[in-house]
Amino acid sequence: MPSYDAIVIGTGQAGPSLALRLAATGMKVAVVERGRIGGTCVNTGCTPTKAMVASARTAHLARRAADFGVTVAGPVGVDMARVIARKDDIVAQSREGLRASLLGSENITLIEGQARFRSGHELAVGPQLLTAPRIFINVGGRAAIPALPGLGDVPYLTNSSLLALATLPRHLIVIGGSYVGLEFAQMFRRFDSAVTIVEMGPRLIGREDEDVSAAVQAILEGEGVAIRTGAHCIGVRRDGEDIAVRLDCAEGAPDLAGSHLLVATGRRPNTDDLGLAEAGIHIDERGHIVVDDQLRTSVPGVWALGDCNGHGAFTHTAYNDYEIVAATLLDGEPRRISERIPAYALYVDPPLGRVGLTTAQARLTGRSVLVGHRPMTRVARAIEKGETAGFMRVLVDADTQEILGATVLGPGGDEVVHAVLDLMYARAPYTVMQRAVHIHPTVAELLPTVLGELQTLE
Numbered sequence: 001m002p003s004y005d006a007i008v009i010g011t012g013q014a015g016p017s018l019a020l021r022l023a024a025t026g027m028k029v030a031v032v033e034r035g036r037i038g039g040t041c042v043n044t045g046c047t048p049t050k051a052m053v054a055s056a057r058t059a060h061l062a063r064r065a066a067d068f069g070v071t072v073a074g075p076v077g078v079d080m081a082r083v084i085a086r087k088d089d090i091v092a093q094s095r096e097g098l099r100a101s102l103l104g105s106e107n108i109t110l111i112e113g114q115a116r117f118r119s120g121h122e123l124a125v126g127p128q129l130l131t132a133p134r135i136f137i138n139v140g141g142r143a144a145i146p147a148l149p150g151l152g153d154v155p156y157l158t159n160s161s162l163l164a165l166a167t168l169p170r171h172l173i174v175i176g177g178s179y180v181g182l183e184f185a186q187m188f189r190r191f192d193s194a195v196t197i198v199e200m201g202p203r204l205i206g207r208e209d210e211d212v213s214a215a216v217q218a219i220l221e222g223e224g225v226a227i228r229t230g231a232h233c234i235g236v237r238r239d240g241e242d243i244a245v246r247l248d249c250a251e252g253a254p255d256l257a258g259s260h261l262l263v264a265t266g267r268r269p270n271t272d273d274l275g276l277a278e279a280g281i282h283i284d285e286r287g288h289i290v291v292d293d294q295l296r297t298s299v300p301g302v303w304a305l306g307d308c309n310g311h312g313a314f315t316h317t318a319y320n321d322y323e324i325v326a327a328t329l330l331d332g333e334p335r336r337i338s339e340r341i342p343a344y345a346l347y348v349d350p351p352l353g354r355v356g357l358t359t360a361q362a363r364l365t366g367r368s369v370l371v372g373h374r375p376m377t378r379v380a381r382a383i384e385k386g387e388t389a390g391f392m393r394v395l396v397d398a399d400t401q402e403i404l405g406a407t408v409l410g411p412g413g414d415e416v417v418h419a420v421l422d423l424m425y426a427r428a429p430y431t432v433m434q435r436a437v438h439i440h441p442t443v444a445e446l447l448p449t450v451l452g453e454l455q456t457l458e
């Protein structure tokens with residue numbers, strides 16, 4: 001049986017970097033991948049969606065050209081084949097770059113196939129058996145498909161298949177009004193599809209504060225996206241050329257029909273076909289691998305990184321898992337998941353940048369909280385860009401003066417929020433930023449102003 005110093009299962013956002021680090025120390029490393037190198041982010045997640053979001057924004061701005069005094073001769077058209085080809089090029093570059101770096105390491109053996117545990121330190125990949133004293137699981141997740149009556153009888157789409165669609169949907173129905181659903185909804189509306197979002201919760205992106213949900217809903221509705229909240233999709237069926245969706249809802253029509261259906265109702269970890277029970281590796285009730293603060297599973301010598309451990313659902317959290325394991329195992333500088341401050345962006349346009357606590361979460365801490373708020377209508381850069389939807393908010397602990405969280409929905413919101421994030425990592429009092437001189441004209445220049453106008457959170 002081939003024996004390695006380490007085996008990495010999956011080439012998502014943690015595995016390849018870890019394999020390269022381990023190999024650089026002289027270890028013989030096997031990397032097993034059953035699908036495309038780069039996993040979700042590179043192939044069916046961040047990279048392709050953000051490439052297509054860029055195309056959609058260009059179409060949107062071209063339609064708004066007259067607002068800026070610019071003349072566009074004729075109507076704005078979207079060539080879906082070229083949008084897809086551009087996206088495919090960007091994805092291929094990223095994937096091939098990663099493949100080349102793995103193949104370029106003489107200590108790494110890349111094995112294509114599905115890995116399955118036979119015991120704590122033994123894996124089967126097809127007919128091949130592998131063993132190593134250290135095994136790193138980076139198997140990620142996939143779209144969770146709900147048990148909706150009729151779903152098996154209609155050609156529904158997921159984040160993966162929608163990215164390969166070469167023709168524009170006449171009417172795209174999106175089930176699920178959260179990260180995946182909203183990014184695709186706005187994108188396809190801007191490509192000129194009719195789009196309806198169906199969300200069973202009382203509002204979109206239910207984990208965010210109510211005013212964030214309301215502002216994002218207003219942005220999408222302003223572009224012609226139809227939104228049905230409080231609408232639980234309870235069944236689907238074919239209706240001639242269309243797909244009909246049945247809703248359990250207090251308001252609005254209980255039936256809806258569209259040409260295409262996107263299921264964006266969450267993700268599930270790829271842990272069901274990994275033989276974890278045979279290895280004695282514990283999972284929780286949602287199928288996530290149980291890990292400690294440094295990514296160790298219940299079996300000594302086996303770690304789980306990325307989406308499959310349920311401690312993050314983002315590329316940067318998966319990559320940080322790699323950093324924690326590498327620092328702890330190789331650098332003698334132990335790091336921990338609990339040191340991580342929640343941070344993420346939602347790539348609707350304008351983007352939503354979020355760090356730390358929401359207002360609702362801050363209230364629950366029982367601390368005395370100060371809040372600063374400013375609408376984008378009072379931010380010079382947003383006015384100059386003609387993009388005044390959204391707002392920024394910062395939450396501060398009144399006693400320690402530390403920043404608890406921030407929201408920036410507006411131009412560059414995903415970038416601007418990092419100024420706050422770094423101050424939070426520094427555990428510096430908010431007064432440091434309040435007195436900093438920021439560059440004019442930027443959205444970030446208003447952060448010190450907002451911090452100078454803090455009020456008690458009621």
Ligand SMILES: Cc1cc2nc3c(=O)[nH]c(=O)nc-3n(C[C@H](O)[C@H](O)[C@H](O)COP(=O)(O)OP(=O)(O)OC[C@H]3O[C@@H](n4cnc5c(N)ncnc54)[C@H](O)[C@@H]3O)c2cc1C
Pocket residue numbers: 009010011012013014015032033034035036037038039040041042044045046047049050113114115116138139140141159180270273274305306307308312313314315316317318347
């Ligand atoms: C549409 C969409 C957009 C997103 N946009 C963003 C974004 O903008 N920013 C952000 O931070 N995050 C985004 N995410 C989330 C991000 O893609 C994931 O959090 C990230 O890819 C997680 O990486 P990972 O390392 O856990 O695993 P993954 O990237 O999922 O990779 C896991 C790999 O393991 C392989 N594998 C699984 N099981 C086995 C097995 N048994 N044997 C061998 N190989 C196996 C898979 O084939 C896959 O290649 C998005 C997700 C989606 C779906």
Ligand SMILES: NC(=O)c1ccc[n+]([C@@H]2O[C@H](COP(=O)([O-])OP(=O)(O)OC[C@H]3O[C@@H](n4cnc5c(N)ncnc54)[C@H](O)[C@@H]3O)[C@@H](O)[C@H]2O)c1
Pocket residue numbers: 146175176177178179180181183198199200201205206231232233234264265266267312313314344345346347
């Ligand atoms: N920008 C980013 O970083 C980004 C982008 C996309 C995805 N992601 C990652 O992907 C993960 C999954 O995102 P997601 O949006 O698929 O899932 P989610 O779990 O965030 O949201 C699913 C939504 O579907 C709704 N829903 C479920 N069943 C329904 C039904 N039958 N009828 C109507 N509504 C229903 C839920 O109420 C919920 O709002 C996120 O947690 C995120 O980490 C990140």
